[in-house]
Amino acid sequence: MSTLVIDHLSIGLPEGADRPLAVEDVSMAIEMGQILCVVGESGSGKSMTANALMGLLPPGVTVEAGKAVFNGQNVLDLPESRKQALRGAEIAMIFQEPMTALNPLMRIGDQIAEVFAAHDRFTPSERREKALHLIREVGLPDPEKIIRAYPFQLSGGQRQRAMIAMALALEPKLLIADEPTTALDVTTQAQILKLILDLRDRRGMAVMFITHDFGVVAEIADQVIVMREGKVVERGVAADVLGNPQHDYTRRLLDAIPTGKLPAARAPRDVPALEIKGLRKIYRTGGGLFKPVREVRAVDDVSLTVARGEVLGLVGESGSGKSTLGRTAVRLVTPDGGQVMVGGTDLAALSDEELRRERHKVQMVFQDPYASLNPRQRIMGALTDGPITKGVPKARAQERARELLEIVGLGAEAASRYPHEFSGGQRQRIGIARALAMDPELIIADEAVSALDVSIQAQVLDLLRDLRERFDLSILFITHDLRVAAQLCDRIAVMQKGRLVEIGTVHDIFLAPQQDYTRQLLAAVPGAGWSQESAGA
């Protein structure tokens, strides 16, 4: 029996949006006890569909046509009071960012109990009992303590578990999960996915799982719907869609996924572009009359080299110190000890003024394409400020900037425009051109493709690969995604809690990992089994 049937749903966007309909003529059905994955890139309308069901559409966005039948009634035109009764009790939702979805000033136990209170169920003491039970069910450690904890005292994965406990409180028949694992580390993601699978089996509820990651789809989906620009382009049983995609777009998306397929190894050269020796960075927080200083060893005695023309991947989960290492290497952060040797100078030991003159040797490509360009400066300015400061004549710098914009695939006329006129992927290309404009000895790419959709990600990776050949670039490529690292890098270094755990060629790391932690990371990659199969096939 279908739990939810969505029938020819269309959702209209306000005037002036990039297209008239956010969702166009979408139909789907979710069976009891099944997981339906809705896959698509950003702007495909997948979240809008879910928000429409919950009555959470933003102002100006309206349901134009179609219905969504749940429990024999069309949930889209219920009056607000009935919708409210339905939310939480029959249909529950979990969100991408558990920190912002939880009330920071309320204890976890109270937040769960509030779900009961909102629907007038049970007495306060029963509510507490139920909350404890739920916390136990979602596998949070030490329930008695968790129930009294505030959200900030929990880790990201624990918060997402608490969110799931809240969603499950009234035993909903349908759980809508909107990118619930996107903000989490791979190992935590694997645990949450397993939890959702377990709960589905135990409770027999239907799950609508929204994601952009085909790896996740491979892990949990029974049925798959692929959406693009508001339309369904492909639907079917998970194995069919993944194994034998019919639509061009699905195939492109699947091809764009970094697979475990390893590129041919290249022989690294012996000339080092970057040598890091015994680097340490300790963050101290707190400390008062009666409180001891809290020390976090963000980077703890790390040594590594990047050879000229080599791409070294630096992989680790959040908090592993990989970004601090990158920022220390360009000396945006001053280390507490150790050396950063670039072309014979120790960047870590220079004075501010000397450093300013040596800055051009190491450049960085940043994670957030929206924050890394000054919104009030034309692209030309962003690309020429550095070279001109370095002493390149203005005309030459501008000519070079135009040339670089051509090289990264944007065209010279992009120079006179402002950042807001470009998409995320295009901005990242500008970021790369800006780094290249300085003729650096080394580029540090800090999660440079993490914020991009898979198909755009693939294009930017292609560009980086192309540039690596063309300019003989040395890159320190920082990422949390082992699949991405495998595509581009010659060697991979794995970091955990500020320490370097393992370093080796891509082949060694993937096929013969020496350390437990590396093995854990590899096993947690979503869809690992599936992508290796397809790589072998």
Added chain:
Amino acid sequence: MWKRFASNIGAMVGVVLLIAVIAIAIIAPMLYPGGPWQMVQRPFLVPFTMEAYPLGTDTLGRNVAAQLAYGAQVSLLVGLVSTLVALLIGVPLGAVAGFYGGLADEGAMRFTEFFQTIPNFALAIVLVAIFQPNLTSIILAIAIVSWPPVARLVRAEVMSVRKREFVDAATLAGLSKPRILITQVLPNTVSPIIVMASLMVATAILLESSLSFLGLGDPNAMSWGYMIGAARTVIRSAWWLSFFPGVAIIITVLALNLIGEGLNDALNPHLSRKGRA
């Protein structure tokens, strides 16, 4: 940006009103070449009784309409110039405090707090009383009491902008710190400053009126506050002497506030109160 501003009816009303006030201030010498001090008719002429003097005359027989027009000059001048001076003090101080942090921040903020702990109006009165009341001292006094909020705003904005990645990128490009502050950070703090400035002009006009009301205005400049102050003894017999300058102040301040809110909605669309259910 301009489109969003223009679609805001309140803001457009504000613009129209302000333009009207500015126009009156500019053409005042042409309309009333005799100036605001000239006695033209018998005292206490009731408004709308003589066509030549629609707003009546004051205790000495001076034309109220001429006084209002010249008063607009003074009010606008004081409002704009004192705001400008306040920005000249507040923006650099706040920018340096927010950008460099540490000791610079501590020093600048303690200095700011020193001014914030003294009641605005009391300090303004003391300053004007010390310097002799004239336009320059009034403008300076108003600027000195109104820059601290500017410094705090700019500091907060700079602190949030300097953490953005494009500032790191500029550092890596080898730009010097002052240059990063001026070319990269400050341009991104302009919109809240503009909004605040438009509201500050309104506050400054009110402050000037209050000072003049207390008799601390420039004795050589006709201002709305002076008119109300001079008329307060005859408020029951000659209502129009305090009523018309009062209306002028309300209209000007309201116009500036409407414009300020419109600018705020136009420059920070995500903070706009419109479009929320």
